[in-house]
Amino acid sequence: MKEKIGEGITAEIYLWNEKEIIKLFHDSIHESLIEKEFIVSQEIQNLGLPAPKVGNKVFDQNRMGIIYEKIDGVTLTEQLAKDPMNVEKEAKRFAELHFQIHSVKSSALSDIREVLISYVDLCNRFTLEQKEQIVSYIEALPTKQAVCHMDFHPDNILISGQGPIIIDWMTAGYGNPFADVARTVIILKHAHLPASIPEPVKQSIMTLRHVFCEEYVKEYLTLSKGTWKDIESWLLPIMAARLIEGIPEGEKDDLYRQVLSFL
The missing domain is CATH 3.30.200.20 (Phosphorylase Kinase; domain 1)
Structure with a gap:
């Protein structure tokens, strides 16, 4: 074995x-x-x-x-846990890496708007009317042909001797980079931590995540010359599509309430 x-x-x-x-x-x-x-x-x-x-x-x-x-290294999550004082520096490097992906174009991948629509259609939490409303919203959003990872978070970045290496490209597609950024923001802000983690430790992790997310967004918007509204416009469809993923039910409940508040 x-x-x-x-x-x-x-x-x-x-x-x-x-x-x-x-x-x-x-x-x-x-x-x-x-x-x-x-x-x-x-x-x-x-x-x-x-x-x-x-x-x-x-x-x-x-x-x-x-x-x-085989990539020898540690995840960015592990790196941050070992040296949390470097959170702002690592967040900026994270943003630079994400912007690097988005600087490349490809039409050989899946259109992320089509994927989001299919996920919303599969979600049994929404009524037919709500699905139609969300799909119309997605179809009106601006699209591009930039490569999007669509699961870009610190666990999927390996810090190695070759520099940062990005793993787990299963969900990659092409489209608007701000959709990809919105998904990263949602993961950093809303992903639930395991219940087994003691509450004081959870609070420390969430504080670190918050600082990391704020610095990441600030640096990405500087590099892309975008605005928070560019990211915000994609929160509704990304949250809605995430409801069919294998995430905790409590996290799905939180995202579902957020989606309804947008509609």
């Missing part, structure tokens, strides 16, 4: 050899989603963005997996 080095919502990560890892997907993940990640990863590699090199698709332990370059 190979050494397991990590696990997420969609997959387990094992060492494959000295230079590669295998992302072994859970049985619940449909083959079409794995194929999408494989194709997206190849496109991201071809575009020259800072991401692990992608190898082949393989079957291992009767499950489908993708071979990736």
Whole structure:
């Protein structure tokens, strides 16, 4: 049995050899989603963005997996936990990295507006009228062809000897960069922490997150010459689409109330 080095919502990560890892997907993940990640990863590699090199698709332990370059490093979350005094510096670097992604264009990926619409349509919390209202809102938003990661948060940034490396491109698409920024803001501000974490520790983490988010947004808007309204316009659809994800029910309840307040 190979050494397991990590696990997420969609997959387990094992060492494959000295230079590669295998992302072994859970049985619940449909083959079409794995194929999408494989194709997206190849496109991201071809575009020259800072991401692990992608190898082949393989079957291992009767499950489908993708071979990736092994990146030695720690996540940005771990880096911040070790040295919280550097939160503003790391937030600025985080913003620069996000802006770097958005400086690249691709029409080979999925249109994020179409993905958001499909997610809203799948959400059983909304009435038909509410769905139509949200879809009309999405269709009226300005679009672009910028590469968007759509799950850009500190756990998906590895700090390595090669510099920052971005992982988990399964949700990547093309569209308006401010949609991608809005999703990051929502994760930083609204993602619930595990109940097992003591309350004082939770408060410290949330304070750190708040400072990190504020500095990230400020730096990104400086680089992009955008405004908070550019980000704010995407909060409604991103929150609505997030309701079908595998996040805690309490977090979904919070986001649902936010969405209703926007309608």
